[in-house]
Amino acid sequence: MAINVTEAHPAARxxxxxxxxxxxxxxxxxxxxxGVHAVRGISFSVAAGESFGLLGPNGAGKSTTIGMLNTTIxxxxxxxxxxxxxxxxxxxxxxxxxxxxxxxxxLDRPLTGRQNLQLHLRLWRVPKEDGLARLAGLTAAVGLACxxxxxxxxxxxxxxxxxxxxxxxxxxxRVLFLDEPTAxxxxxxxxDLFDTITALRERTGVTVLLTTHYLDEAERLCDxxxxxxxxxxxxxxxxxxxxxxxxxxxxxxxxxGEPAAALAALRGRGIGGDGAVVIGGTITIPLHGMPxxxxxxxxxALDLPVRALATRVPTLDDVYLRLTGNRISxx
Amino acid sequence: xxxxxxxxxxxxxxxxxxxxxxxxxxxxxxxVTPVLFAVIIAPALASIIAAPGARTAYMTFVxxxxxxxxxxxxxxxxGIGVIVDRQQGAQRELLVAPISRASIVTGNMLAxxxxxxxxxxxxxxCAELRGAAFVTGGRLxxxxxxxxxxxxxxxxxxxxxxxxxxxxxxxxxxxxxVAIVPxxxxxxxxxxxxxPHWLVYIARVLPLTHALALLRYGLxxxxxxxxHNIWGMRSPAEMAALSLAVTCGYAVVATVAAMRIFARQxxx
Numbered sequence: 001m002a003i004n005v006t007e008a009h010p011a012a013r014x015x016x017x018x019x020x021x022x023x024x025x026x027x028x029x030x031x032x033x034x035g036v037h038a039v040r041g042i043s044f045s046v047a048a049g050e051s052f053g054l055l056g057p058n059g060a061g062k063s064t065t066i067g068m069l070n071t072t073i074x075x076x077x078x079x080x081x082x083x084x085x086x087x088x089x090x091x092x093x094x095x096x097x098x099x100x101x102x103x104x105x106x107l108d109r110p111l112t113g114r115q116n117l118q119l120h121l122r123l124w125r126v127p128k129e130d131g132l133a134r135l136a137g138l139t140a141a142v143g144l145a146c147x148x149x150x151x152x153x154x155x156x157x158x159x160x161x162x163x164x165x166x167x168x169x170x171x172x173x174r175v176l177f178l179d180e181p182t183a184x185x186x187x188x189x190x191x192d193l194f195d196t197i198t199a200l201r202e203r204t205g206v207t208v209l210l211t212t213h214y215l216d217e218a219e220r221l222c223d224x225x226x227x228x229x230x231x232x233x234x235x236x237x238x239x240x241x242x243x244x245x246x247x248x249x250x251x252x253x254x255x256x257g258e259p260a261a262a263l264a265a266l267r268g269r270g271i272g273g274d275g276a277v278v279i280g281g282t283i284t285i286p287l288h289g290m291p292x293x294x295x296x297x298x299x300x301a302l303d304l305p306v307r308a309l310a311t312r313v314p315t316l317d318d319v320y321l322r323l324t325g326n327r328i329s330x331x
Numbered sequence: 332x333x334x335x336x337x338x339x340x341x342x343x344x345x346x347x348x349x350x351x352x353x354x355x356x357x358x359x360x361x362x363v364t365p366v367l368f369a370v371i372i373a374p375a376l377a378s379i380i381a382a383p384g385a386r387t388a389y390m391t392f393v394x395x396x397x398x399x400x401x402x403x404x405x406x407x408x409x410g411i412g413v414i415v416d417r418q419q420g421a422q423r424e425l426l427v428a429p430i431s432r433a434s435i436v437t438g439n440m441l442a443x444x445x446x447x448x449x450x451x452x453x454x455x456x457c458a459e460l461r462g463a464a465f466v467t468g469g470r471l472x473x474x475x476x477x478x479x480x481x482x483x484x485x486x487x488x489x490x491x492x493x494x495x496x497x498x499x500x501x502x503x504x505x506x507x508x509v510a511i512v513p514x515x516x517x518x519x520x521x522x523x524x525x526x527p528h529w530l531v532y533i534a535r536v537l538p539l540t541h542a543l544a545l546l547r548y549g550l551x552x553x554x555x556x557x558x559h560n561i562w563g564m565r566s567p568a569e570m571a572a573l574s575l576a577v578t579c580g581y582a583v584v585a586t587v588a589a590m591r592i593f594a595r596q597x598x599x
Contacts, residue, residue, distance in 0.1 A: 032599075067599065070427050071426075071427065071598070072423070072426055072427060072597065072598060072599065073598065073599045074598050074599065092429050093429075095427055095428060095429040096429040098427070099427070100423075100424075100427045102423055102424075106420075106421050106422075106423045106424045107420070107421055107424075108346070108350060108420055108421045109419065109420070110350055110353040110354060111346075111349060111350065111353065115346075115349065116421070119342060119346055119421075120424070120428075122339070122342035123339050123342060123343075123425070123428040123429070123430055124428065124429060125338070125429075151353075167424075
């Protein structure tokens, strides 16, 4: 979807006040009743205008982290600041400078799109003229203007999601939380939404905290990523640097024999010394500068029971596998 | 500490009213049974059991008893909206808005009370058209105050239930015990003094008993009898003031509890 980027948005102004970043999390811990440790001590800082992603599988603690930041979940310990507002000591201030797009649709379906948007403007106390101008500009930008007077119940999944993103931006928040913004949507709609989010971010300059378990989404939308597993951040860097940690290529070998024995044999030939991962019968090995053709020759020379063998560029999935030993998503 | 402000109440009130108007069953379903009772069943019964010359008094008596059914039923139906909000609606958007959580309950409550007031008015007009005769004068304020306080209390109970019960099914299952059972004990169709002795004590502490006695005191010429059955005093105005204080007390306690429970549910 083509989006016009013309109008400067109030949120593009630099934020006054935040000591270390627009979003600051310091040793956040959440333990639910019954001793379920959802988040075990997470710290990070997000600069003004930055897009920061929490990447991890279901149950890793991403949504709990967002919940603590948007004041709907009380941290067991730790501290969090949004634009300088402590989310526990000053929740109203924190809510005033932020907006949330939830994982599931959170809309009044019997109401029209316009009524849903106008409610947001009134609750965030946006001056009427500013609000209506912003509403017109943003809905036109994402192609929703012609649907606004229809009940939301008649919208498609992608249209509802776009409406929610526009709604979240109407109050010119300094911080925008996107909790799995494309979950449950089909591929074409997901790619449309990537464009929508990117363009709206450029237009508004808003600081974004996004959770996802989709690797393509993380790469497309995030300036920096924290990989989260079991309630802990196991790595935090730009997508490019995370990928660079694996070199230019990886070798993927599916063996019909014992993977540990195969890996030991490979290591004996100088392959897989650092960062090799075994999942089931598949061994993934960063080549760290070794030419892929040379690695393939060495594997063939070992006479291993190979079912499939390929070399390819590394993905965030490989990074995730190396860091956690789990596969993050099927595709 | 969250600031306790109500600046968002008008927007939330308008939202809830609009949702109700867009869901006509919320307006009509609670009205059907009471209006049917006041307009068709009560006149039919009057032809059998009302003493000669007492038909009008009987019709008036039953119409006000029916208001005692309409108010709990309508407020309970409004409570379902809270569950819908939580499961499919915009409740989470409201929870992350820079507004006090008490204002969310207040907005919903004002909408429920407004709709209930409209429905009670419809019921009174329908009953009058079918032969009831109401006294409108200086005591009308007792009727209005009682209806308002009782509606507030019943909606607060509905909000409490909606926030404590996990599903619409569980909520619907609890409605008869809260909205209908007290109706049989509160002097709606017969004086509470005709109940077994031990039940009279229970009837005297039910909010509906006090509210209904006030509705009758406000709209009928001999309406102090129900108040006398509760208090046994001589001054109707004093008894009315006491019953209003009881009804308002219930309303305040239930409202505070509903707001606290909602605020607690809003943060995990």
